[in-house]
Amino acid sequence: MNIVKWAPIVVAVFVLEYVGSFTFAASPPADNYMLACGSSQDVTFLGQTYIPDSAQSSFSLKSQLDSVVATSNSTAPFPIYQSARIFTSTTSYRFNIKQEGRHWIRLHFYPIPKRNLSSASITVVTEDFVLLHNFSFSSYNGSYLFKEYAINVTSSSLSITFIPRNNSVAFVNAIEVVSVPDNLFPDQAVAVSPSGPFNGLSELALETVYRLNMGGPLLTAQNDTLGRTWENDVKYLHVNSSAVNVSVNPSNIKYGATVSPEIAPNYVYATAETMGDANVANVNFNITWVLAVDPNFSYFVRVHFCDIVSKSLNSLIFNLYINTDIALGSLDLSNQAGNLDVPYYRDFVSKISSDTNNLTVSIGPDTSADFTNAIMNGLEIMKISNDARSLIGLLSVEDLLVLPPKKSKMGIIIGSVAGGVAALLFIGLCYFCLITRRSKEPQQGSSWLPLPLYGNSLTVTKMSTTSQKSGTASCISLASSNLGRFFTFQEIMDATNKFDESLLLGVGGFGRVYKGTLEDGTRVAVKRGNPRSEQGLAEFRTEIEMLSKLRHRHLVSLIGYCDERSEMILVYEYMANGPLRSHLYGTDLPPLSWKQRLEICIGAARGLHYLHTGAAQSIIHRDVKTTNILLEENFVAKVADFGLSKTGPALDQTHVSTAVKGSFGYLDPEYFRRQQLTEKSDVYSFGVVLMEVLCTRPALNPVLPREQVNIAEWAMTWQKKGMLDQIMDKNLVGKVNTASLKKFGETAEKCLAEHGVDRPSMGDVLWNLEYALQLEETSSALMEPDDNSTNHIPGIPLTTLEPFDNSVSMIEGVNSGTDDDGEDVATSAVFSQLVNPRGR
Numbered sequence: 132m133n134i135v136k137w138a139p140i141v142v143a144v145f146v147l148e149y150v151g152s153f154t155f156a157a158s159p160p161a162d163n164y165m166l167a168c169g170s171s172q173d174v175t176f177l178g179q180t181y182i183p184d185s186a187q188s189s190f191s192l193k194s195q196l197d198s199v200v201a202t203s204n205s206t207a208p209f210p211i212y213q214s215a216r217i218f219t220s221t222t223s224y225r226f227n228i229k230q231e232g233r234h235w236i237r238l239h240f241y242p243i244p245k246r247n248l249s250s251a252s253i254t255v256v257t258e259d260f261v262l263l264h265n266f267s268f269s270s271y272n273g274s275y276l277f278k279e280y281a282i283n284v285t286s287s288s289l290s291i292t293f294i295p296r297n298n299s300v301a302f303v304n305a306i307e308v309v310s311v312p313d314n315l316f317p318d319q320a321v322a323v324s325p326s327g328p329f330n331g332l333s334e335l336a337l338e339t340v341y342r343l344n345m346g347g348p349l350l351t352a353q354n355d356t357l358g359r360t361w362e363n364d365v366k367y368l369h370v371n372s373s374a375v376n377v378s379v380n381p382s383n384i385k386y387g388a389t390v391s392p393e394i395a396p397n398y399v400y401a402t403a404e405t406m407g408d409a410n411v412a413n414v415n416f417n418i419t420w421v422l423a424v425d426p427n428f429s430y431f432v433r434v435h436f437c438d439i440v441s442k443s444l445n446s447l448i449f450n451l452y453i454n455t456d457i458a459l460g461s462l463d464l465s466n467q468a469g470n471l472d473v474p475y476y477r478d479f480v481s482k483i484s485s486d487t488n489n490l491t492v493s494i495g496p497d498t499s500a501d502f503t504n505a506i507m508n509g510l511e512i513m514k515i516s517n518d519a520r521s522l523i524g525l526l527s528v529e530d531l532l533v534l535p536p537k538k539s540k541m542g543i544i545i546g547s548v549a550g551g552v553a554a555l556l557f558i559g560l561c562y563f564c565l566i567t568r569r570s571k572e573p574q575q576g577s578s579w580l581p582l583p584l585y586g587n588s589l590t591v592t593k594m595s596t597t598s599q600k601s602g603t604a605s606c607i608s609l610a611s612s613n614l615g616r617f618f619t620f621q622e623i624m625d626a627t628n629k630f631d632e633s634l635l636l637g638v639g640g641f642g643r644v645y646k647g648t649l650e651d652g653t654r655v656a657v658k659r660g661n662p663r664s665e666q667g668l669a670e671f672r673t674e675i676e677m678l679s680k681l682r683h684r685h686l687v688s689l690i691g692y693c694d695e696r697s698e699m700i701l702v703y704e705y706m707a708n709g710p711l712r713s714h715l716y717g718t719d720l721p722p723l724s725w726k727q728r729l730e731i732c733i734g735a736a737r738g739l740h741y742l743h744t745g746a747a748q749s750i751i752h753r754d755v756k757t758t759n760i761l762l763e764e765n766f767v768a769k770v771a772d773f774g775l776s777k778t779g780p781a782l783d784q785t786h787v788s789t790a791v792k793g794s795f796g797y798l799d800p801e802y803f804r805r806q807q808l809t810e811k812s813d814v815y816s817f818g819v820v821l822m823e824v825l826c827t828r829p830a831l832n833p834v835l836p837r838e839q840v841n842i843a844e845w846a847m848t849w850q851k852k853g854m855l856d857q858i859m860d861k862n863l864v865g866k867v868n869t870a871s872l873k874k875f876g877e878t879a880e881k882c883l884a885e886h887g888v889d890r891p892s893m894g895d896v897l898w899n900l901e902y903a904l905q906l907e908e909t910s911s912a913l914m915e916p917d918d919n920s921t922n923h924i925p926g927i928p929l930t931t932l933e934p935f936d937n938s939v940s941m942i943e944g945v946n947s948g949t950d951d952d953g954e955d956v957a958t959s960a961v962f963s964q965l966v967n968p969r970g971r
């Protein structure tokens with residue numbers, strides 16, 4: 132029956148081992164192979180020298196008959212297309228790899244005339260990935276084919292295997308295998324549709340499908356430090372009049388700390404497409420590029436920006452869409468990049484469904500911007516290998532490499548082609564032995580080794596089992612730096628009952644906050660980052676680093692985090708009594724006494740004072756409000772949500788310049804006008820909090836008559852008349868020491884001063900509030916609740932009050948935390964986390 136069918140399997144071995152790589156000008160890549168296949172001489176193309184694939188003495192071709200050299204005298208489009216190597220059976224090139232990590236694999240194909248190569252079917256695989264399958268020029272428009280892949284090589288060799296279709300041939304004209312700098316491709320990117328983090332990229336193969344230099348000329352390997360090709364974008368524009376090109380002198384481009392010229396050369400950033408002056412009624416339109424892609428694949432999308440058009444900062448704000456999904460909303464380019472002419476890029480992953488073969492990328496102006504414009508400088512689209520570890524189709528390497536017959540067939544087979552089988556098994560065995568021996572003697576790189584096909588599949592299985600350890604890699608980097616406890620995602624799922632919505636405590640700009648219970652019964656608040664919030668993983672890390680250094684009795688403390696599976700989860704102490712605001716109004720909770728309110732304000736003031744002065748560089752909270760002051764079960768107040776705070780001005784500066792953020796009603800008018808952030812902005816917001824605590828009404832209440840809408844204005848008019856008691860919480864009437872109230876009112880008034888310089892520091896505020904508390908306590912001790920004058924309270928031991936919270940300090944590490952009261956923060960058990968409504 133099918134007895135002899137598999138018999139003609141030919142063991143073709145074509146092994147290449149170059150001992151050295153070829154010298155290159157400045158900082159050559161660790162591995163740098165450039166081969167002109169089938170050529171008899173060196174070939175120079177685009178400034179690079181390709182050497183013949185038979186040049187090295189370590190080269191070995193087991194079966195000469197299986198490969199044919201073809202050269203052409205005819206006019207090939209490029210010099211490297213004058214020769215080819217033609218394979219009549221499965222054949223491998225094998226490269227010694229000096230440095231593990233991503234490598235470019237670049238393949239050049241050109242069907243040399245007279246050789247009838249147009250009908251050849253080409254399939255190319257590495258040990259792990261299918262690069263090309265059943266490609267034929269007969270069903271292809273172009274005259275030549277160039278393919279570029281970026282593959283993470285995790286062993287000391289790489290084989291590239293060419294598989295011809297039955298009764299046909301495969302061929303290749305040139306091969307490049309070149310090291311890629313480690314930081315060029317990330318392990319993580321942001322997925323759009325469905326939105327979420329995408330990680331594990333480093334284990335997947337990438338194939339370049341588009342690399343566009345927006346508004347600029349073709350850039351070839353000569354113009355790019357990494358030998359990449361960038362083409363002009365115009366032919367992909369959906370409406371070509373929607374865009375106009377702009378350019379500046381490439382030397383104007385200022386690379387910052389985060390983007391190096393290796394990400395993209397300055398030629399890319401020096402040109403761009405911006406919004407055309409199209410004859411359209413609506414100036415608000417998108418520029419859209421339509422890029423044909425294969426369905427059912429995910430694509431890595433890298434977008435390059437550089438503001439080469441604006442005259443001033445913060446004037447170019449726009450949106451980026453990938454396939455109608457918003458990828459970047461209100462991107463303030465100069466703010467993100469840090470300045471004009473500074474490169475900036477972002478990475479996304481977009482999954483293309485099975486019913487479309489287009490990927491669209493659009494930019495459009497943001498309606499909030501001063502100027503209606505949008506810009507893009509460069510765009511790279513790379514196909515990501517699928518579950519079959521293939522970049523084309525659903526067949527895996529194992530499927531394509533014809534495997535030896537199964538044991539069940541052995542009997543018949545041995546009967547017919549016993550000799551062949553024995554030979555095969557013998558070679559396989561030898562190879563296996565060699566491999567085993569080799570792995571024990573790692574430094575035997577220079578001797579060549581025949582590489583039977585079956586050895587390949589052996590390697591494949593071995594590698595695919597050892598590469599299953601994803602997920603944990605990212606947490607190691609954080610865990611090793613002593614940043615609080617690391618939680619596995621499973622622990623978080625268990626603690627929150629799989630993010631049960633009934634445990635939801637609040638939703639904020641960062642994401643959702645859930646109540647959780649750890650295995651040991653500790654209650655926690657779990658803040659799960661929304662990957663589409665502005666915070667990327669880098670910011671998340673910064674936040675963890677910052678939070679874990681801040682330990683104070685009046686700051687909500689971070690217990691741990693989880694960054695497994697690209698999650699951005701923070702675990703905080705649980706604050707049983709929730710936000711201060713819910714104890715003031717809008718709920719049925721019992722009203723707080725005056726003394727409780729003073730103690731809460733003092734606690735919050737201590738927390739803020741610590742933020743401003745406790746660290747080497749002061750930290751400005753930026754969003755002080757009654758929902759960000761949380762109460763633990765004994766009503767101890769703690770300031771929350773300082774993770775997004777800005778560090779304050781350095782010694783030689785007086786302010787930090789920044790886009791206005793914060794919550795309306797609490798916003799420092801000076802900060803709003805001048806966009807200069809100082810600690811005094813927090814003091815203003817705290818003044819609003821004080822008024823809110825006294826009057827138990829929201830900071831802004833638009834329902835009220837105009838003069839009453841804003842609590843800061845409304846309370847100030849009464850304070851100036853000395854009649855604050857007229858608008859205070861009715862529950863307090865008759866229960867507040869007048870002197871204490873007076874002190875409180877004066878303190879709030881000073882906080883709300885128009886100019887920051889006239890406002891007290893948080894330390895002064897704290898001192899004054901403590902004084903107000905002393906007045907209240909002394910008066911109640913004297914049973915004089917209605918005392919009208921401070922003079923009636925002699926002998927207040929003011930000297931024992933500490934205006935400054937001297938004992939606060941920055942704590943390095945996690946478990947050594949102490950705070951102002953000498954308590955161990957780590958043991959203060961149970962707290963809660965906030966409702967953080969929008970408005971940041």
Ligand SMILES: *[C@@H]1O[C@H](CO)[C@@H](O)[C@H](O)[C@H]1NC(C)=O
Binds near residue numbers: 202203204
């Ligand atoms: C090109 O053609 C000439 C004669 O037409 C021949 O002598 C020469 O060897 C050819 N070169 C190659 C590389 O085939």
Ligand SMILES: *[C@@H]1O[C@H](CO)[C@@H](O)[C@H](O)[C@H]1NC(C)=O
Binds near residue numbers: 247
């Ligand atoms: C080229 O190959 C195709 C298919 O293999 C075959 O039909 C055709 O006759 C060949 N042409 C020449 C000139 O060899």
Ligand SMILES: *[C@@H]1O[C@H](CO)[C@@H](O)[C@H](O)[C@H]1NC(C)=O
Binds near residue numbers: 252265267270
């Ligand atoms: C390969 O492509 C040819 C046409 O180019 C097609 O006829 C053939 O079925 C394909 N084979 C496989 C295995 O996909």
Ligand SMILES: *[C@@H]1O[C@H](CO)[C@@H](O)[C@H](O)[C@H]1NC(C)=O
Binds near residue numbers: 272
């Ligand atoms: C491919 O070839 C066909 C027919 O020759 C032509 O209509 C089509 O425009 C070509 N496509 C491209 C992208 O060149």
Ligand SMILES: *[C@@H]1O[C@H](CO)[C@@H](O)[C@H](O)[C@H]1NC(C)=O
Binds near residue numbers: 296
């Ligand atoms: C080659 O032919 C055999 C038998 O017809 C078939 O099983 C195998 O899939 C074919 N290989 C390719 C690459 O088409």
Ligand SMILES: *[C@@H]1O[C@H](CO)[C@@H](O)[C@H](O)[C@H]1NC(C)=O
Binds near residue numbers: 285312313316333334
């Ligand atoms: C390559 O893969 C290994 C193992 O998965 C990983 O540790 C390494 O970071 C990857 N390198 C790059 C450049 O992605």
Ligand SMILES: *[C@@H]1O[C@H](CO)[C@@H](O)[C@H](O)[C@H]1NC(C)=O
Binds near residue numbers: 346348363
């Ligand atoms: C830029 O636009 C001008 C005018 O439309 C055009 O002549 C020029 O070729 C374009 N440059 C590039 C690099 O596309």
Ligand SMILES: *[C@@H]1O[C@H](CO)[C@@H](O)[C@H](O)[C@H]1NC(C)=O
Binds near residue numbers: 348
């Ligand atoms: C790219 O390099 C070539 C050769 O050095 C040069 O002629 C060309 O002008 C360069 N292109 C650009 C855009 O600089």
Ligand SMILES: *[C@@H]1O[C@H](CO)[C@@H](O)[C@H](O)[C@H]1NC(C)=O
Binds near residue numbers: 366371372
């Ligand atoms: C727009 O593109 C079409 C086709 O590519 C071309 O014919 C036309 O001249 C282009 N128009 C402009 C203004 O560039």
Ligand SMILES: *[C@@H]1O[C@H](CO)[C@@H](O)[C@H](O)[C@H]1NC(C)=O
Binds near residue numbers: 417
């Ligand atoms: C731009 O494109 C996005 C995505 O397709 C769409 O939601 C938005 O409305 C477009 N904007 C304009 C002004 O057409």
Ligand SMILES: *[C@@H]1O[C@H](CO)[C@@H](O)[C@H](O)[C@H]1NC(C)=O
Binds near residue numbers: 426427485
């Ligand atoms: C896409 O994948 C789905 C499910 O895997 C499959 O049913 C469908 O045929 C694929 N479509 C294409 C165009 O490959």
Ligand SMILES: *[C@@H]1O[C@H](CO)[C@@H](O)[C@H](O)[C@H]1NC(C)=O
Binds near residue numbers: 487488489
């Ligand atoms: C892809 O885009 C082209 C050009 O806009 C359009 O003609 C085609 O219908 C699109 N295809 C799909 C599947 O959306």
